Amino acid sequence: MYEFAVTPAVTNIRRRGVTITDVTPSSLGGELELEAGDRVIKVNGRVVRDYLDFRFQTSGETELTLEVRKKSGEDWELMIERDEGEDFGLSFEQIVPRQCANECIFCFCKGNPEDARPSLFIRDEDVRLSFLYGNYTTLTSITEDEMQRIIEQRLSPQYVSVHATDLDVRAYLLGIEKERADISDKIARMLSAGIEIHAQVVLCPKINDGEILKKTIFDLAEFYPQVSSVAIVPLGLTRYNSDQRLTAVTPDFCRQTIKEITEIQSQLRDQLGTTFAFLGDEIYLKAGRKVPGRKHYGDYPQIEDGIGMVRSFNNQFSSLVKKLEQQPSHNRSEFSGTIMTGTLFAPVLREKIDELNDRFGTKLRVVGVENDYFGGDVSVAGLLTGSDFVKAQKEIQGDFVIIPRTTLKSDEEIMLDGMTLIELKELLGLPVLPFDLRSFSNWLSSSFPIHMSSELLAQSCALKA
Numbered sequence: 001m002y003e004f005a006v007t008p009a010v011t012n013i014r015r016r017g018v019t020i021t022d023v024t025p026s027s028l029g030g031e032l033e034l035e036a037g038d039r040v041i042k043v044n045g046r047v048v049r050d051y052l053d054f055r056f057q058t059s060g061e062t063e064l065t066l067e068v069r070k071k072s073g074e075d076w077e078l079m080i081e082r083d084e085g086e087d088f089g090l091s092f093e094q095i096v097p098r099q100c101a102n103e104c105i106f107c108f109c110k111g112n113p114e115d116a117r118p119s120l121f122i123r124d125e126d127v128r129l130s131f132l133y134g135n136y137t138t139l140t141s142i143t144e145d146e147m148q149r150i151i152e153q154r155l156s157p158q159y160v161s162v163h164a165t166d167l168d169v170r171a172y173l174l175g176i177e178k179e180r181a182d183i184s185d186k187i188a189r190m191l192s193a194g195i196e197i198h199a200q201v202v203l204c205p206k207i208n209d210g211e212i213l214k215k216t217i218f219d220l221a222e223f224y225p226q227v228s229s230v231a232i233v234p235l236g237l238t239r240y241n242s243d244q245r246l247t248a249v250t251p252d253f254c255r256q257t258i259k260e261i262t263e264i265q266s267q268l269r270d271q272l273g274t275t276f277a278f279l280g281d282e283i284y285l286k287a288g289r290k291v292p293g294r295k296h297y298g299d300y301p302q303i304e305d306g307i308g309m310v311r312s313f314n315n316q317f318s319s320l321v322k323k324l325e326q327q328p329s330h331n332r333s334e335f336s337g338t339i340m341t342g343t344l345f346a347p348v349l350r351e352k353i354d355e356l357n358d359r360f361g362t363k364l365r366v367v368g369v370e371n372d373y374f375g376g377d378v379s380v381a382g383l384l385t386g387s388d389f390v391k392a393q394k395e396i397q398g399d400f401v402i403i404p405r406t407t408l409k410s411d412e413e414i415m416l417d418g419m420t421l422i423e424l425k426e427l428l429g430l431p432v433l434p435f436d437l438r439s440f441s442n443w444l445s446s447s448f449p450i451h452m453s454s455e456l457l458a459q460s461c462a463l464k465a
């Protein structure tokens with residue numbers, strides 16, 4: 001199931017235009033009698049491929065012609081005049097991602113159990129999603145059409161998985177021939193068109209570490225500020241990765257990497273005024289080291305890639321403590337429950353929660369949950385599953401359980417092993433609250449006991465631990 005042919009990636013065959021999924025009442029779209037299920041085919045004579053095209057082609061235009069295929073099958077041509085900046089009030093179908101045509105030796109898809117959620121097997125490689133959500137692409141199979149689109153529509157920044165600037169090493173890691181692995185012309189073209197690039201290295205011991213990593217960082221630094229940062233994240237191995245070419249990331253390896261990269265960072269800060277090459281939080285935590293201070297991360301250019309999350313969490317937690325101190329003193333002893341998180345983050349969180357318990361009388365307990373579903377060295381919170389939480393049930397104390405919001409799908413209360421939040425609640429026999437720090441903070445500040453705070457539970461977002 002994992003053996004994809006190494007052929008150029010293709011765009012999924014789909015109908016022309018983009019489908020409207022929702023129309024805000026009393027909006028321009030509503031006045032035009034557009035409805036969910038209608039498809040916008042062209043704007044001012046230009047074909048619309050997705051909602052990004054719609055956004056780009058309508059932006060700044062006050063006089064527009066829309067060609068619409070109604071859900072009834074009728075074709076409408078709408079001549080529109082609108083005020084500057086007036087919104088159509090339309091929501092559109094999601095972008096269907098293009099699939100990659102690589103065979104990376106560390107591909108996360110190879111580390112999934114067979115019964116994992118189907119979406120975990122999607123090998124997306126899509127410059128549109130890179131622009132919209134910071135998804136990384138390798139640029140190995142980008143088409144001319146896509147390149148032109150990035151430049152014309154200013155889809156900047158782009159997030160590029162470089163892994164190594166040494167071409168032999170890059171081709172080896174991506175499992176493709178050198179000609180396709182060479183993206184130097186593509187990068188040069190984007191940079192000369194003013195597109196900003198954030199780069200990523202998935203650090204694989206004995207393959208792209210040491211001198212290869214050093215070369216990669218300095219090669220990319222030559223293009224600063226157009227290449228504005230490099231994220232160095234460690235290889236993650238689950239029990240299902242059996243590729244003999246891969247070596248696990250150990251605490252010793254992390255300590256050695258920190259030593260080498262700290263020197264380079266200091267040199268780059270002198271030269272460029274920025275840290276430029278950032279190590280993933282996981283590397284510091286695995287090494288048993290403290291994460292760097294606030295200044296190290298600047299404006300957190302790679303936080304979505306796990307760079308600076310712990311620092312940001314610590315700072316936000318300090319703000320929460322200050323906020324609670326300013327509130328009238330409530331008895332918070334009714335906050336008696338268990339917070340479950342990954343084993344990697346548990347010590348950091350425990351230190352903070354202990355502080356909270358001491359100061360405010362809460363009775364919260366942090367449990368680091370082993371990831372048995374993926375196994376291997378997977379220890380981050382976001383990859384915990386329902387079955388892992390259930391296995392840690394005997395550690396639970398108090399009246400409720402808090403789990404990281406990131407363990408649930410963004411648009412559905414379901415975990416990576418397919419267990420729903422409702423099923424988890426039933427199995428644990430307790431309320432289960434999927435929180436991020438913001439919703440946790442709101443909930444705690446509310447000073448209501450758990451059974452009264454349904455409104456806050458509804459707002460819960462993602463415990464980014």
Ligand code: SF4
Nearest residue numbers: 100102103104107123
């Ligand atoms: S790691 Fe990414 S680019 Fe590489 S094979 Fe997997 S999905 Fe494709």
